[in-house]
Amino acid sequence: MRSAINSRFRIQKLALYGLTLYLLGCAVLGGVIPYIAKQQAPAILAEQLGRSVTLQDVRINPFTLELNISGLVINEFNSQQTFASLANVYANIQLWQSITSWSLVIEDIRLVKPTIKVARSQAADQQVVFNFSDIMTRLSQNTQPTPTSTEPSVIPAISIANIQIQQGVFTLDDNVTDTHINYPNINVSLAQFNSLSSALNDKQEQVNRYNLSIEDQFKASVTLQGQFQLAPLAIEGDLNVTGIDLSRYWSVVDQLFAMNLAEGMLSLNGQYKVILQDKNLAPITDIKVTKGQIIIDRFKALYQQDEKIAIDVLALKNINLDSLKKRVNIDEFHTKNGKIKLKITPTGADLVALLLPKNTELTTEVDTVNHTRTDDTPSEALNSDTTKASTSEPSAPVTDKAVAVVNKLTTEVATEQTTDADDATINSTSQHTQASLGSDTTALSAPTAETTSVTPQSQTVSKAVDADAPWLVTLNKISIAEYLVDLGEGIASDNIILWQIGPIDISTGIVKSDLSTPIDYQLSAGINAQSLLTSVGQIDAVAQTVDADIDFSNMLLSRLQPYIAPYINMTIEDGMFSTKGRLHADAKDMLTYSGSANISQLHINDNVLKQPLLTWETMDINQLAFDRQQAKIDIDEINFDTLFSRLIISADRTTNISALINTTDTATPPKQVGVEPSNARATSADEAAVLSAGNELPATAKPAQMQLNINKIGFKDSSAFFADNSLTPNFASGIEMLNGQITNLSSNPETTASVDLTGKIDKYAPVTLKGDVNPLLAQPYLDLNLNFDKVELTSVNPYSGTYAGYYIDKGLLSLDLNYQLKNNALVGSNHVVIDQLKLGKPSNSSLATSLPVTLAVALLQDRNGVIDLGVDVSGDIDSPSFSFGSIIINALGNVITKVVTSPFSFLAGLVGDDEEMDRISFDYGLSTITLKQKTTLDKLAKALIDRPLLNLNIKGSVDLINDQQALAESQLHKKLAKTAGIKFKDFPKSLSASQFPATGPIADALYQLAEQELSQPPQDIKQTLKQQTPEITEAELITRWHIGLYNMLKNQQQSTRDDLGELAQQRAKAVKAYLIDQAGIDAGKVFVLESRINTAEDAAEASLELQVK
16 A cells, blocks of 8 residues: 555646646747847857847747747848848647657748848949858858768658748849849748658659749749659659740840840740669669740840841740650751841851850851771761861851751761660760760860870770660750841842841651751742742752752842942843742762743843843743753753844954943942851861871862753744944844754763754745754854845945945845855855835935945846845864854855956856857958857847946057058059959959959959059069069969069058058947847847047957946
C-alpha cells in the first residue's frame, strides 16, 4: 500500500515537474526567444550583410508551435532605401507528428509580400556593379570554405503540407541600359512536400506538387506547375509563358545592336521533365521537352525609325527534345505576314549587319582542312563558286561565311556517314564532324575563324573531347506565308534598284540538322505585283544538288531598265518574260534547264532617235534544253509574231545600233546603308590558293564552245524599217508582211539551215528569200536565192541622186540574186530587171559617178522599156576590204563601164555578133554601099530598133592620099568618056593604065587629051620611048606609051579639099540613106554630121556615134 502511494506520488511529482518545464518552455519559447530574436536578429544580419536591418515583430505560439515574423527590411548600402523586405513569415510545426514519424513535419509555411530590388550601375572606373555586390563580397570574406565531399549528401526527412510565397515583388533597375522591370505579383505554392518521396517514380500524383506564377507590370505572365522529387533529383511539369513584350526588355541589349526592337509578344508553352540523378543517385542530365511551342506575335524591328522587319507570327510548333538521345524534333516552323526591308550592295546585305552585334566583324575565312570523301562527290565540292566569289569581294557579308560553313558541313557529312538506325550509337567520326561544325558556327559571331590543319594527333584529341554523339535537330516542316520583301539591289547596278517581292509562300518537307536527307520545297513569290515565280523541287545539301520545277511568269522587262541604262541608250518600254521548265544544278559545274520561254509585248525604244527600235507581239520558244557541262543549247521552235526592227544610217554614216552603246560612265557609287562592315580582305597568295583549291582549270584547258541547235525559227506578219540619212534626200524603206521560217539552224558544221521567207517591200513589191545557210560556223556557209519583184525605183531616189547623179521619175526593179559562200569564198549571180526606167533631173551630187548614166540606160533599155542584166560576182571574205555591198556595186559598175565605153560592142552582142559596128568602110574615091557594108548596117539597124532611146550620128571621112588618087582617076575617066563621046555610065569601070585599049575611041580620046593637057606632043613621047628601048615590039611600045600617057594625064588632074569634103559627106549620107530606106530605121533617129568642114583625112569611112534622145 505504501509502495503504491509512493509510486503515485512520484508520478504526480514527475507530472508537476513536466508541467513546470512545459510552462517554462512555453514561456521561453513564446516570450524570451521572440524577444531575443527581435533584438538580436537585426544586429546579426546587419553584421553579416553590412546593411541596416530592421525587424518589426517575432511571435511564437508555444502551444500550437506557430511562428510569425513580420516587418523584415534590409536597406540599401549606406541608404535608407529598401533593398529587400518581407511582410510576413508564417510557419506551423506539427510536433507530435514529427515525434511519431521521426521527421520534421510542418503544416504550413507562408511568405507574404517578399520584395527585392536589384539595381545595376556603372562605377567611376567604368566597372559595372550591382546593389548586392557588397553583400556578396562580405559573405565571401566571412564564410570559411568547406571541403568538398564525393559522398552523396543525406537528405533529412521533412514533410510540409503547404508552402506558399504570396504577392512577391521583384524589381530590376538597370541604370547602365536604362532598363526598369517590375514583377509585382510573384506567387509560388508547394503542396504535400516530402523530401524522401520518389513521387515521380512511384506515381504519387499529389505529392511534391508545385505551382509558380509570375506577372510583370505589363500583365505578362509565366506559370510553371508540376511535380518533383529530391531523390533521385527530378522535376517535371508544364510551362506557360504569355504576353511577354520583348520590346520592354530590348533596352537590356539595345546598345549592342543598331537595330531597335519596337514590338514583339512572346508566348511559350510545353511540358518538361528533368532528371539529374539516376536511381543510384549518380549525377546525370536527362532533359525532355514535349509538346513545346514558341510563338512571337507582332514582331517589329526598326532602324533609325525605318521599319526593317515586321512579322505577324513566328512560331515553332510541337517541340520535342531528348537530351540523352540528343534529338530535337519540331513539327513545324511557321511564320506569316512578314514584311522585310533589305538592301544589298557590294559590301553586303545591310540587314545582316544590323541583326548582328555592332562590333561583329564580317569575315569569309573558313576552315581550310582537306577532307577525303568516301562517296562519289569529290572534295572539290567544298570550293564552290560561292566561296570563290566571297573571297574576291571586299567586306564580304556574313552570309558568305554561313554558306562556307554549310558547304564544309555537307562535305564532311557525306564523308563521315553516321549510323543512327535506332537513335542509339553515333559513329565517332561523325562526332568529329559535329565538333568542327560547332566551332565554325561559333566563328560566325567571332572576328575570324581559326584555320587548322588535320593531323592524327589533333583528331585523337578531338574525339576524346567529343565523346558524345552530336545533336540531331529534325524540323518536319517549314511554312512561310504571305511575306513581302522590299529589296534595294545595288550589286548588278551602280544605283539602288527597288524590287518588291511578295507575297512569298515557302513550305518544305523534313529538314535535318545533319542535312542527311534531301529537302523538298514549294515556293511561290510575286515580284513587283506583276510577276509570279513558283517552284517545286528538292535540295540535297550533301550532294550539293538542286532539282526544281520552275514557273516564272509575267516578268516585266521594263524593271531591267535601270540595269542597262548606264550602258545602252535604249529604253525597255514594255515586255513580259515567262518561262516554265525543270532545273538541275550541282556544285560540279552541272547546270541543266529544259522547258519553254516566252517574251510578249516587247517594245524597246531608241533613246537617240526617240523611235521604236525593236518590237514584237510574241516571241515564243516552245521547248529548249540547256546543258552547261556539254555546252549545248537545243531549241525546238522560236516563233516571232509581228516582229519589227529599225536600222538607221545617220548623216555621219554611223548606224543607230552603234549609237546605242553608252561610252560615258556617269554612274555614281550607291549610298551605303546600315552598319559599316569591315573591309578586311584576304591578301595572302597562299590563302587565296587554299580557298580556290580544286577550282582552277588546267593552264591549257579552254572552255567548250557553246553548241546551238534550233529546229525552227518562224516569222509571222513581221516587218523591218531601213533609212539612210547620209543621202540627200534621205532614203527610207521597209519590208512588211514578212512570213516564213528558218529550219535546222545549228552550229554543227555538218548541217545547214533552210531559209524560206516571203514579204513585201513598201507594201506591194513581193520579196522572197530561199536557200540553205549556216551562219554559226567559223567559216559561214550559204546558198541563198533572194528575189525582189517590181520594187518602185522612186523609193531609191536618194541613192540614185547621190551616186548616179540623176533622180528617177519612174521605174520598177526586179532582182533575182543567188549567192554561194563556202570556205570563205563567195560566188554569186544577179539577175537584174528594171522596167520602164525614166530618169529625172540631175542631182548635181559631188559623189555621182562620172559615167554617162543616160547613155548606159539608153543602151541597156530595150524597146519595151526593160533593162535585163546578168551580173556575176565573186570575192574572198577573208580579205580585209571585203564587203557584200562593195563586190556587188563593183560588179554592176564594171558592167555599166563596159557598156558605155564600148557601146557598139554591146549592140553587136545584142544581135549575136562580135563585129565592131562603129565604122563603115568605103572604097577609095567612092561613097557607095557595098554588100559587106549592108550586112553590118542591117545588124546595127536591128540593135537600134531594140534600143529606142538611142540616136545615131554619122560623119564621113577620107583617106587623103588614096582618095585623092581615086578622085583624079575618076576625073580622067570622065574626060576620056566625054572626049570619046561615050556616056560615063557606059565607060568601062575596070579601065586602068595597065588595061588601056590599044586602039579605038578611048585610045583616040587619050591622044587628044594628051595634046591638050600635056606640054609635049604624044608622038614625041612615043618616039622617046622607042629610042630608050629599041628592042621592044610595036605592040609593047604602044602599051607602054598608053600607060605613060594615062599616068601623066592622071597626075595632071587636081582634087581640092572641097572635093574631099564632099566625098566624106556623101559617104555619111549613103549610110543614112541605107539605114532609113533599106533597114527601116526611123529617120528621126539618124543624123548626118557636117563632114565637109574640118574633114577627117585618116580613113575612107563613115564613123558612127550613139546619142541619147
